[in-house]
Amino acid sequence: MTAAVSERPTQESRPRVPGSRVSTVAAGSEAPTSLWGNRALIRLMVHRDFIGRYKGSLLGAFWPLINPIGHLVLYTFLFSVVLKVKFGASDSTGNFALYLMAGLLPWSCLAESLSRSTTTILESPNLVKRVVFPLQILPVVLVISSLMSELVAFTILFVAATLTLHTVHPTILFLPLIVVSQILFTGGLSCLLASLGVYIRDIRHLMALGLSAWMYATPIVYPASALPQNLQFLIWINPMAGIVTDYRRVLLEGLAPNWPVYASYTAVAVIAWVLGYGFFQKTKKSFADIM
Numbered sequence: 001m002t003a004a005v006s007e008r009p010t011q012e013s014r015p016r017v018p019g020s021r022v023s024t025v026a027a028g029s030e031a032p033t034s035l036w037g038n039r040a041l042i043r044l045m046v047h048r049d050f051i052g053r054y055k056g057s058l059l060g061a062f063w064p065l066i067n068p069i070g071h072l073v074l075y076t077f078l079f080s081v082v083l084k085v086k087f088g089a090s091d092s093t094g095n096f097a098l099y100l101m102a103g104l105l106p107w108s109c110l111a112e113s114l115s116r117s118t119t120t121i122l123e124s125p126n127l128v129k130r131v132v133f134p135l136q137i138l139p140v141v142l143v144i145s146s147l148m149s150e151l152v153a154f155t156i157l158f159v160a161a162t163l164t165l166h167t168v169h170p171t172i173l174f175l176p177l178i179v180v181s182q183i184l185f186t187g188g189l190s191c192l193l194a195s196l197g198v199y200i201r202d203i204r205h206l207m208a209l210g211l212s213a214w215m216y217a218t219p220i221v222y223p224a225s226a227l228p229q230n231l232q233f234l235i236w237i238n239p240m241a242g243i244v245t246d247y248r249r250v251l252l253e254g255l256a257p258n259w260p261v262y263a264s265y266t267a268v269a270v271i272a273w274v275l276g277y278g279f280f281q282k283t284k285k286s287f288a289d290i291m
Contacts, residue, residue, distance in 0.1 A: 034134060034136065035136065035137060035140060038134050038137050041134070041137060042137050042140060042141055042144065045137070045141045046141050046144045046145050046148065049141055049142070049145040050145045050148050050149070053145075065152060065153060065156060067108070067149075067153075068101065068104060068105065068108060068153040068156075069153075069156070071104055071108075072097055072100060072101050072104065075100055075104070075221055076096060076097050076100060079096070079100070079221050079222070080096040080097075080100075085221065085222055085223075085226075086223075087099035087100070087223050095164070097160075098157070098160060098161055098164060098165075098252055099223070099248055099252060100220070100221065101153075101156075101157050101160075102157060102244070102247045102248045102251055102252060103218075103219070103220035103221070103244040103247065103248065104220060105150050105153055105154055105157065105247070106150065106182055106240070106243050106244060106247055107215060107218065107220055107240060107244065108146075108149075108150065108153075109143075109146045109147055109149070109150040109182070109186065110146075110182075110185075110186050110189075110240060111211050111215070112142075112146040112149070113139075113142050113143045113146045113186050113187075113189075113190050114186070114189055114190060114193055114207055114211065115204070115207055115208070115211065116142050116146075117139045117142055117189075117190035117191075117193045117194045117197070118193050118194070118196075118197040118203050118204035118207055119197055119204055120138045120139055120142060120194050120197070121135065121138065121194050121195070121197060121198050121287060121291075122197060122198065122201075122291070124138065125291055128287045128288050128291055129288045129291065135280075135284050135287065136191070136277070136280055136281060136284065138194060139187065139190035139191045139193075139194040139280070140187060140190075140191075142190060143183060143186050143187045143190050146186075147179075147183065157251070158172075158251070161251060161252060165252070167254075169250065169251065169252075169253070169254035170254075171249070171250040171251075171253075171254050171255060171256055172250055172251055173250075174246075174250045174256055174257055175247075175250055175251070177257065177262070178243060178246050178247060178250070178257060178262070181239075181243065181262070181265060181266040181269045182243050182269070184266075184269040184270055184272065184273040185239050185240075185243075185265070185268065185269035185272050185273070187273055187276070187277070188269070188271075188272030188273035188274070188275065188276030188277060189272055189276055190276070191273075191276040191277045191279065191280040192272075192275070192276035192279055192280065193207065194280060195279055195280045195283045195284065198283075198287050198290055198291065199283075199290065214238075214240070217234060217238060217241075218238060218240045218241050218244060219235075219241055219244060219245065220244055224241065224245050235261065236261065236264055239264075239265035239268045239269060239272075240265075242258070242261040242262065242264060242265040243265060245258065245261065246258060246261070246262060
């Protein structure tokens with residue numbers, strides 16, 4: 001009886017996760033409120049991830065600006081100068097660049113989150129096996145960190161749009177509604193892929209191909225109106241198509257979100273979050289055994 005009691009870990013001997021006063025409870029919790037309980041830890045890990053990815057590089061924190069600008073120049077030359085794709089009422093290259101960047105920013109956030117989520121658990125074996133740790137925050141950290149990169153680049157887009165259009169559309173106040181749906185959708189898929197990545201190691205390679213196909217099925221480098229009539233349904237079944245279109249509407253066109261489309265992709269986003277997060281919570285118990 002004495003030996004059995006002595007082998008039981010005490011509260012003091014259990015490893016504690018810094019920055020979260022309820023981390024031990026949250027680690028075993030199945031409720032999404034565990035994310036809120038670990039908000040301090042999430043904030044710490046987001047900061048480390050955002051700063052750490054550029055640590056040691058020559059240009060450092062300028063890379064969140066350089067990456068979207070580099071893609072912007074490349075796609076503008078290819079689609080505006082070579083292929084003569086037109087956006088909005090103006091045919092100018094500057095107008096095209098604004099529309100293109102408004103589409104690239106949310107897409108880049110999604111693509112980065114999904115790509116990195118496929119290996120986030122595999123890259124943290126110590127957290128899986130040895131420490132009482134709320135694993136559910138790992139894909140969430142990636143989503144928030146990618147969103148921070150998007151916000152940095154969005155500052156450039158906002159300034160450029162203001163200087164080019166000579167106005168600030170009040171409809172930009174609708175942007176947080178769109179971002180919330182974007183976070184739910186990206187977070188749900190990231191949780192799902194983070195879990196599947198433990199069981200299916202090839203999924204990271206499949207995602208690279210899948211994201212390329214998905215990007216060109218989304219009206220990023222071309223306007224949604226360019227889709228043939230028989231393919232317009234893609235706007236409804238592809239949540240990123242609606243998100244990209246609404247980014248452009250509220251920032252560049254002075255229009256409110258397309259509410260039926262907004263309701264459609266928001267419903268998909270909520271479903272994606274519930275299913276993705278729920279799947280992660282159900283499967284995380286076996287991660288240590290498989291790894």
